[in-house]
Amino acid sequence: MTHLGAKRFLIAAIAAAAAVSAFSSSFNSYFLSVAIDVGVNIILAVSLNLINGHTGQFSLGHAGFMAVGGYTAAVCTLRLSPLIPPELQPALFLFALLAGGLLAAAAGLIVGVPSLRLRGDYLAVVTLGFGEIIRVLLQNSEFVGAASGLKGIAKLTTLGWTFGLAAITVYVIASLVNSTYGRGFIAVNDDEVAASAMGINPTRYKVVAFVIGAFFAGVAGGLYAHHKQFLSPTGFDFMKSIDIVVMVILGGMGRTAGVIIAAVLLTVLPEYLRSSFADVRMIVYALLIIGLMMARPQGLFTLGPRKAKSA
Amino acid sequence: MSQFLQQLINGLALGSIYALIALGYTMVYGVLRFINFAHSDVLMLGAFAAYFLNPSIERTFGPQSIPGALLVVLLSALICAALGILIEILAYRPLRNRPKLTVLITAIGVSLFIEYTCQHRSVFRAETRPFPNLFPSRDFQWLGLAVNSNDLVVLAATAVLLTALWFIVQRTKTGTAMRAVAFNPQAAALMGININRVISFTFGLGSALAAIAGILYALKARGIEPLMGVTPGLRAFTAAVLGGIGNLPGAALGGFVLGALETFAGGIPAISNYRDGIAFALLILILLFRPAGLLGKPQTEKV
Known part of the structure; x- marks a missing residue:
């Protein structure tokens, strides 16, 4: 993907999302809802791919960033919406999403700092612990509804917003990784010692990966909040992080196109299974993960420029 | 003071359960270098095995007899040992030489498979069942401390098991042979150790x-359900990392520290609601200063 091509793709994708969104009222509301889930999961998976795939820092706390963004955005629209004239509501939504993203990015900075010293399983535990801490804090904050959840969030997320932002996420992360600066993420993943010998500061790249990944996860959280119109701390537990990790691994670590396809597939597939094998769908999902790991451990789709790393 | 001692006993009882689970995580990590996420589900299956074995054994030995209870525990342990070996042969052995991440995701898959299968309506269903009191249960009053006999059973069992281990x-x-495989699998194999048997x-x-x-x-907890292993499993996994993963005394120490912390945090009203978070916050703090855990040796990277 050349840079010019990437920009064209971005503009085309946003235009297509806006156009489809204009007709969205004529779609079946169930399909529309699944489509928005797909878009949100694309943002989550592509942003986690920057941390786990490109930079090779195994994070299990992506749902935590999503929760920070989701709650921030929801509180923004809930508190500010009565104070603002109706014609500015879309601007408020954008502001809320950005605020959610920025706060999640700040959380990413806080998590990124321990990652300077930790690697592998230790980092996985710290990010997991971070996600759990966020959940416990939310569960005990009366301000955001505590354990009973945050209700009455306005339905602001549309197909256009979701896929427009998904396109921006893909564009920003793909062009970041393909830039001269972004090669550093891949260098840190491949060999940290060699990378630092070449004058790359691994610490900085790791923190940048966490901050940018968390920002987009926060935006996805905001979209999710204004789509489901209800947030509960249990919705952002360890299992949610695992779901996103599975998307990244199935898509192939560090392969943006593959990760997008995996995000679409893993959102649509459980919905499809819901109609035909309602009570065994999660068992089938678990078997699918095991089967795929045995048959195609490098990821289902080996698309994109990233070459497989040995060992 | 008596309040402190009371919490200490409760914390030790909880911590010893975490320690026993953490040892399983850390032993598997020692020989295979990956986190066996399905371990928390084996724990749940152990409780269910005891639940289903207990009625028939009570019929022979009488209710709450100590030999009967020990037999229930022993049989459940044997069933789960067989299950653990089976999981390794079916799911992990085919992936022995693959990247660790592949095995990790497979372990998550195995864990989800066991959880969802057990929640299915034709298996255990998702409801909570009351767990029978296997041992004769009594409350002791001693120096102002209230100690339940179950806590004493937990402490005694842990002491025996840790010594045996x-x-x-x-x-x-x-x-x-286990230590040799953990130290260097290739060299151990060259010395004539059957690695597969050691891993099993x-x-x-x-x-x-x-x-x-x-x-x-x-x-x-007095009750069991198919997801009962998730919380203690996560805590024990944290304990194993806290002690330095792969290190057996570290896992036991981590378990006791985490159990005590959780109990003490739960005893202070101002922060009792945050106790789940406090354990993790402390873990992060400790790892900041000792990145390889409390008893783990920092590894120097070779170029």
Whole structure:
């Protein structure tokens, strides 16, 4: 993907999302809802791919960033919406999403700092612990509804917003990784010692990966909040992080196109299974993960420029 | 002071359950270098095995007899040891030489498979069932402390099991083989150690400990359900990392520290709601200063 091509793709994708969104009222509301889930999961998976795939820092706390963004955005629209004239509501939504993203990015900075010293399983535990801490804090904050959840969030997320932002996420992360600066993420993943010998500061790249990944996860959280119109701390537990990790691994670590396809597939597939094998769908999902790991451990789709790393 | 001692006893009882589970995580990590996410489900299966075995054994030995209870625990441990070995042969052995991440995701898959299968309506269903009191239960009053006999059972069982484990690992031929495989699998294989057998043994041992821990946890919680292993599993995994993953005394120490912390935090009203978060916050703090855990040796990277 050349840079010019990437920009064209971005503009085309946003235009297509806006156009489809204009007709969205004529779609079946169930399909529309699944489509928005797909878009949100694309943002989550592509942003986690920057941390786990490109930079090779195994994070299990992506749902935590999503929760920070989701709650921030929801509180923004809930508190500010009565104070603002109706014609500015879309601007408020954008502001809320950005605020959610920025706060999640700040959380990413806080998590990124321990990652300077930790690697592998230790980092996985710290990010997991971070996600759990966020959940416990939310569960005990009366301000955001505590354990009973945050209700009455306005339905602001549309197909256009979701896929427009998904396109921006893909564009920003793909062009970041393909830039001269972004090669550093891949260098840190491949060999940290060699990378630092070449004058790359691994610490900085790791923190940048966490901050940018968390920002987009926060935006996805905001979209999710204004789509489901209800947030509960249990919705952002360890299992949610695992779901996103599975998307990244199935898509192939560090392969943006593959990760997008995996995000679409893993959102649509459980919905499809819901109609035909309602009570065994999660068992089938678990078997699918095991089967795929045995048959195609490098990821289902080996698309994109990233070459497989040995060992 | 008596309040402190009371919390200490409660914390030790909880911590010893975490320690038993953490040992399974850390032993598997020692030989195979990956986190066995399905370990927390083996724990749940252990409690369910005891639940289903208990009625028929009570019929022979009478209710709450100590030999009967020990038999229930022993049989459940054997069942889970077999299950642990089976999981390793079916799911992890085909992936032996693959990247660790592949095995990790497979382990998550195995864990989800067991959880969802057990929640299915034709297996255990998702409801909570009351867990029988296997041992005669009494409350002791001593120096102003209230101690339940189940807590004493937990402490005694942990003391016996930790000693037995220390003996197996340090003093037997199989234990020596385990340590050799953990140290360097290739060299161990060259010395004539059957690696597959050692790994199977490790899984069996870890799963048996998990089954016993599951029964003890169910005795304290008084109820069992298919997702009961998730929370203690996550805590024990944290404990294993806290102590330095791959390090056996570290896992036991981590378990006791985490159990005590959780209990003490739960005893202070101002922060009791945050106790789940406090354990993790402290873990992060400790890892900031000791990145390889409390007893782990920092690894120097070779270029």
